[in-house]
Amino acid sequence: MWLILLLLLMTGTASASTLQAGAAQVNITPPAGAPMAGYYVPRVATGTHDALHVKALVFEKNGVKVALATCDLVWLPRNLSEEARQIIQQKTGIPADHIMISATHDHTGPVIMVHPSRYNLQGEMLHITEDYTNALPGRIAQAVILANSHLQPAQIRSAIGRETSLAFNRRYYMKDGSVGWNPGKLNPKVWRQAGPTDPSVPVVYVETPDGKGIASYVNFAMHQDTTGGLKWSADYSYALGKILQMAKGDDLVSIFTIGCAGDINHLDTSRKDPQASYEEAARIGAVLAGDALKVIQRAPIIPVSQILVSSRVLKLDLPHFTPQEVAWAYRTQATVGTANPAPFLDLVRAAKILEIDSRHGKRFDAEVQVIALSDQLAFVGFPGEMFTQFGLNVKQDSPFPLTITEELANGALGYIPNRQAYPEGAYEVVSTRLKPGAGERLMNSALDQLRAVFTAARAEVAAPTPH
Numbered sequence: 001m002w003l004i005l006l007l008l009l010m011t012g013t014a015s016a017s018t019l020q021a022g023a024a025q026v027n028i029t030p031p032a033g034a035p036m037a038g039y040y041v042p043r044v045a046t047g048t049h050d051a052l053h054v055k056a057l058v059f060e061k062n063g064v065k066v067a068l069a070t071c072d073l074v075w076l077p078r079n080l081s082e083e084a085r086q087i088i089q090q091k092t093g094i095p096a097d098h099i100m101i102s103a104t105h106d107h108t109g110p111v112i113m114v115h116p117s118r119y120n121l122q123g124e125m126l127h128i129t130e131d132y133t134n135a136l137p138g139r140i141a142q143a144v145i146l147a148n149s150h151l152q153p154a155q156i157r158s159a160i161g162r163e164t165s166l167a168f169n170r171r172y173y174m175k176d177g178s179v180g181w182n183p184g185k186l187n188p189k190v191w192r193q194a195g196p197t198d199p200s201v202p203v204v205y206v207e208t209p210d211g212k213g214i215a216s217y218v219n220f221a222m223h224q225d226t227t228g229g230l231k232w233s234a235d236y237s238y239a240l241g242k243i244l245q246m247a248k249g250d251d252l253v254s255i256f257t258i259g260c261a262g263d264i265n266h267l268d269t270s271r272k273d274p275q276a277s278y279e280e281a282a283r284i285g286a287v288l289a290g291d292a293l294k295v296i297q298r299a300p301i302i303p304v305s306q307i308l309v310s311s312r313v314l315k316l317d318l319p320h321f322t323p324q325e326v327a328w329a330y331r332t333q334a335t336v337g338t339a340n341p342a343p344f345l346d347l348v349r350a351a352k353i354l355e356i357d358s359r360h361g362k363r364f365d366a367e368v369q370v371i372a373l374s375d376q377l378a379f380v381g382f383p384g385e386m387f388t389q390f391g392l393n394v395k396q397d398s399p400f401p402l403t404i405t406e407e408l409a410n411g412a413l414g415y416i417p418n419r420q421a422y423p424e425g426a427y428e429v430v431s432t433r434l435k436p437g438a439g440e441r442l443m444n445s446a447l448d449q450l451r452a453v454f455t456a457a458r459a460e461v462a463a464p465t466p467h
């Protein structure tokens, strides 16, 4: 009798052949009175509209674990995601390069400390930001550790929805031949959008074998900058999560990640109605929730026989600036927070020059990461705000039936325009820290890794099961 029970238990433990999944979230809402990120002017939060979170999802199959975590933050500098990965590796045994940590590009979240800061923070504001930043890797790790402790048998459903009503390319060819950026509502000088949008809404729905929701993962390529105001908010992904929970249960962890959206926002310049409010964020979140629920309803179960991971760190060269340009940047930056701040694009260029100057020639580490579930589904992480054409290209050329691109993952290199955009200029090109061709290198690395991982997954499927 005992022997039989023991054997059953052993078989139970040995059933590592079942996919396991766990999800969790940790609140990272800063206190009122802390500085807000997202723009080039200092702002201080007056309270909370909806809480900010780190959300994490862990998968395990045949002893191989991966973690996906995302934070309701405008971005997460690489040193912080690296620190979080190290803590997670120590506490859970999940290897650091099996962990993808991204930011949702939420524009109503806190300032995260980077050197130099574009916000000229001093005194109390500086202390609040330093304390928050120092605590962040531990909070991110906590979410993953919790998700890891919730691992249970699971299955995933995944498919790709389509949404054409929300996103706009915010770069425009103007009738005078220039390229405009966010040219304003009903501007008669606009000719047409200067680039594409990405209508795909990839959804991964994680559930128990008897169909109880564990987590939803929704990805869309559009800036999270719709609420405005001085209250903490996760932007449109808040309403998305709320509605998915109403349909699938309050225990569902609703994860949103941003696709390649460097040049994409929600502003429809052909209509005059204002589009900065909590109501607008709720409208967008509701539309995406509808898209996601339609996908979940029809999405097939994805067979997962193994988990594969690939990651490469590329070295990206810095642009060069003269001492005169650096001196100009210091003078320009010093106007932030004064009664007479420099023009917007000057502030953008100054922040860029000072960041490059502070590196003393040290090239950027740009990690491109692929996490794949068998030969079916691949998550790709890019360390900055990739122009949407890159996401379209990666999805089109990827061998995987389902390919998801996450920007601002494992780093925050700012805007990553495509080659075509550089001579056209405008905001993202003025802002970018990277030389022309950097984005194409990242894209090609993603495609190389996708092909290699896919080939490995196929070879493994073809090989006899080891005993």
Ligand SMILES: [Zn+2]
Pocket: 105, 223, 262, 385
């Ligand atoms: Zn942005």
